[in-house]
Amino acid sequence: MTTRPAQTPAIPAADAVDPKTVLIVHAHPEPTSLTRTLVGVAAETLGSAGHVVLQSDLYAMGWRAVYDETDFPVRADATRLNFVRESGHAFEHGHQPADVVEEQRKLLAADLVILQFPLWWFGMPAIMKGWIDRVWAYGLAYGRHGQGNRFRYGEGGLAGRRAMVSVTTGGPAVDYSPRGINGPIDQLLFPITHGTLFYPGMSVLKTHAVHGAGRMTPEDVAAVTAAWRQRLAGIFDEAPIAFRAQNGGDYPDGHVLDEAIAPGVTGFAAHIAA
């Protein structure tokens, strides 16, 4: 047993960290699933580091996935359901359902949002897609300041926050490699990373992907959780993906990339700065 010399002041752990709030939204009903294991590791790791961890356990919450007229108890137009119009009306006038309001409150409280889910048919499980569909309101996540597409991709109601997709796949990593048969994981998730998270202004971190989730040994799980802990330890110091901001000069008309930027490049790759 060693004794700390009396003249060396103890450094309180709280000094080591700038406390942040993290929201983990996750979608798997099985407590022993890899998804839930990774959520547990994140909650423990981030909590131990002094951060506040909020969770939206969508299955446990019985989250209603289907976006429909029950989301608009007070209608702008009772004769015809236009989702964009009713979303804006409900958000602006405080007529949103309580479950949506609560999720928006958690989002706005968060410095970092982690979406943790199993990749089902190369996208989110329906319950999480329905969380986006219902919570990403007009006036908050799009249509900011009532100005349509004027403020998006780098600006918006969720600006100032970090976001990350943390995904598990059943198939092997090679299937998601640059020439793998499924397509690269970063391209498959672009509708989420760029179109859903960067769109309302969040700074999006590189996707954390764990492949081969279907057939893991305890040693595999130990390796995967260790890597996850390590990633999380530096999560507030990481540089986000360099998606190009709509109003940063690269899109003079707010729609198409300037021809001088990434000349000749088309598709998703053009929207990421080198």
Added chain:
Amino acid sequence: MTTRPAQTPAIPAADAVDPKTVLIVHAHPEPTSLTRTLVGVAAETLGSAGHVVLQSDLYAMGWRAVYDETDFPVRADATRLNFVRESGHAFEHGHQPADVVEEQRKLLAADLVILQFPLWWFGMPAIMKGWIDRVWAYGLAYGRHGQGNRFRYGEGGLAGRRAMVSVTTGGPAVDYSPRGINGPIDQLLFPITHGTLFYPGMSVLKTHAVHGAGRMTPEDVAAVTAAWRQRLAGIFDEAPIAFRAQNGGDYPDGHVLDEAIAPGVTGFAAHIAA
């Protein structure tokens, strides 16, 4: 008024068409929405041509979107919910819920499947994602013949059928152009066209996209529906997207594209033959 010469035999309309069965799966609760207008046009056009048209109107059906333990009333393993294992067990032993069985029956009866939906956050509305999650069973849409990934991408339980995504977007077409800020529509939908429809063996037709759905004049709607009728008139004669079959020789190990095929090309584009 003209009179048909008696010596010219009338050609029965039924002779003009090889009758097919078409399943339209659609996701919008508003009867006057553009989505539902396009469904109506398709049902009328295809029906008039002598085809049988089935519909899955997901909102009207009250489709349950969330895939969970209620999908597996008789479990292979009651202690731990593994979706892949339980999906295979339920499909193989006839324990699937009645609503899933009915959708699979319609799918298997169809020569052409059309998914008609508004693009929400660059993907399907949750209710349709939940239709895929629940209906695309292990043993049918993946894990064919109990052999994991052996039969997929061009082979599978839905082979012999055509499929098409027909999508409406609120934003303008330019946002979805090759250098448009959202990314090209064909790349955004690759997880669906390639990963969801081609995966279980269907021949996938070029996506039918209607942009600017949010602000259409009656003249715009007339133009859009006329173009849709014209597209549908030749729908059984179109060449599908030339996605590369997993077992056609281009992927020697069933995972990665042979280096001699599309050399140097990475990402989605590599999986489409020139």
